[in-house]
Amino acid sequence: MELIDTHTHLDFPDFDADRQALMAESRALGVRRMVVLGVHQGNWQRVWELVQGDPDLHAAFGLHPVYLEQHRPEDLRELGDWLSRLAGHRQLCAVGEIGLDYFIETLDRERQQALFEAQLQLAVDFNLPVLVHVRRSHAAVIATLKRFKLKRAGIIHAFAGSREEAREYIRLGFRLGLGGAATWPQALRMHRVLAELPLASVVLETDSPDMAPAMFAGQRNSPAHLPAICSALAHILSISPEQLAAASTANACELFNW
8 A cells, every 4th residue: 555645744853853763664654755845934944955865755845824923025035946946856846835824813814815825826937736724714715726726736734624615625626635633533524524525636644743643642643644544534435545545646646746
């Protein structure tokens, strides 16, 4: 069973003590490729150095809304410089992590929106997919994506929306990232939505080190947990883990041109 983890933060200090061993364990369990996402200007170099040390890692660069207070006006220009310098590199796969976060009420929504739109424009300019963070902001994200109409669309990270929101994203060409949150028994609403999703629109992710699945409650999440996440989600979808793994891997490869 071959898997791709489409959303990790393997550069975070949480992995400094055992990063290489963990990646070897993940590969032994079938996780062949992993995407590492930059979240602010200060970690892009660390992400790229990590990715350059391993041909099966791929990088995305973005300005995450949660770090809004850290972002400087010149960071957008620098993001454009990074994308320009690495254009066409086989290990650059997307613009991300970008998006809107309305869960944290202190984050200025107008600034978030302007930052999101500027980064969507960069994705258009460089013909890259986007990896989108959405918390309590589906309506605003969907409305914004409709205006930009990206050719390569991308992934809605940690999708936890409604059937209607899923349909809107799928119409726009997006895949829905599924991970640990949906494995929890109390996530009944999410289970009902997932059961109706077309397999062609699903990709798997961990969000390591965050969003641990129910079977590893309270632990640091990692790509090594992806097979267990796949099995739990396959049960909800009433298919075999092998079917889900094959579909997710094919969907990710199609999106990233792998």
